[in-house]
Amino acid sequence: MPTLGFFTRALRATFVVLFFLALASGPFAGNLFAAGAGSVRQSVTRSPATIKLGGVSYTDARAQFFQLGYKASYNAAGGVLTLRSGASEVVFTVGSREAKLNGLRLFLGESVEVYKGAPVVPSIDLERLILPILRPSRTDRKPIRTIVIDAGHGGNDSGTRNLPRKWNEKTFTLDVAKRLQALLADGSWKVRMTRTDDRFVELSDRAEFANNAKADLFISIHFNAVAAGSDVRGTETYVLTPQFQRSTSSAKSGPEDKVAYPGNRHDARSAVLGYHMHRQLLAKLKSEDRGYKRARFAVLRLVDCPGVLVEAGYLSNDGEAARIANADYRGDIAEALFAAVQAYDASVGVPTKAP
Ligand SMILES: [Zn+2]
DSSP: OHHHHHHHHHHHHHHHHHHHHHHHTSHHHHHHHIIIIIHHHHHHHOSSOEEEETTEEEEEHHHHHHHTTOEEEEETTTTEEEEEETTEEEEEEBTOSEEEETTEEEEOSSOBEEETTEEEEEHHHIIIIIHHHHOGGGSOOOOOOEEEEEEOOBTTBOOSEETTTTEEHHHHHHHHHHHHHHHHTTSSOEEEESOSSSOOOOHHHHHHHHHHTTOSEEEEEEEEOOSTTOOOOOEEEEEEOOTTSOOTTOSSOOGGGGOOOGGGGGHHHHHHHHHHHHHHHHHHHOOOEEEEEEEOOHHHHHOSSOEEEEEEEETTSHHHHHHHTSHHHHHHHHHHHHHHHHHHHHHHSOOOOOO
16 A cells, blocks of 8 residues: 555654664764763753753753742652642652643653752653643644544454453444534534544554644544453543653653654644543543553554544443443543543634634
């Protein structure tokens, strides 16, 4: 298929370029450029102080949040840093990748550390995830014209299943997608679906469809599963992992972390989108918070617009599967996604003028 070939070639080319970039920034290049470029770069990023620990750039969290008008309280014994401003609260725990942002579980690329007695937070997490959410006004507003809804799986790809009850993920994702489409149809947006019936669509074709449609927003709908009979249940929301960071499920960094994908051009907006999605889903469904996470799912990598992938619940959990099989509950999921689009639009979109 030409599309797939193009993406594969493009990705391979990106890897090759990155490989040489990595060589160029190795020890030899360091000798050539360390004094000049190094010191300039430091002076730009020095406020608040950033340091490197184990190859990861960290920022002094208290200094950063002080600049934003947050009050900090740090319990050094427990390693818990709490930052508050008005109704906004962020909680970091030393040694943990899990943070809390306005009550939501949020997974960082690397764990929070202590440097010279001060709690420090991974700089990429601050710049690409937390600050865009807390200060959306710093992100340029851009109108939403076209929204692409992606019902996960389809055709011979059933997705996850609840085997005893013969429930398939592909059926429920399409149902929620259609409900969301109906809700969005009343707005001023153009709404497109990657599939409207039970058919198989390649992941790369879903992204290409969104890119051809000049999508301003991409919403991929899924349901999760683990081994049958498990207690695991709840809602997860994913946005694309930023470049130079490992995904939530990765135990350590790898070469893939160095690649910049088309989706990475929209990290800040995706961060805001994912936040509103996770927040609205949990508020509406009252489901267990499995976390706001980052992954390099194919559709998120390849769409050239802000994108989100929601795993609204677990079909492998009989209780949650029964809720998902209920049409009213699927209506609630669609309403939460709709509310999130509205919140995102109010935050970083351009409000449409009244006629
Ligand atoms: Zn799925």
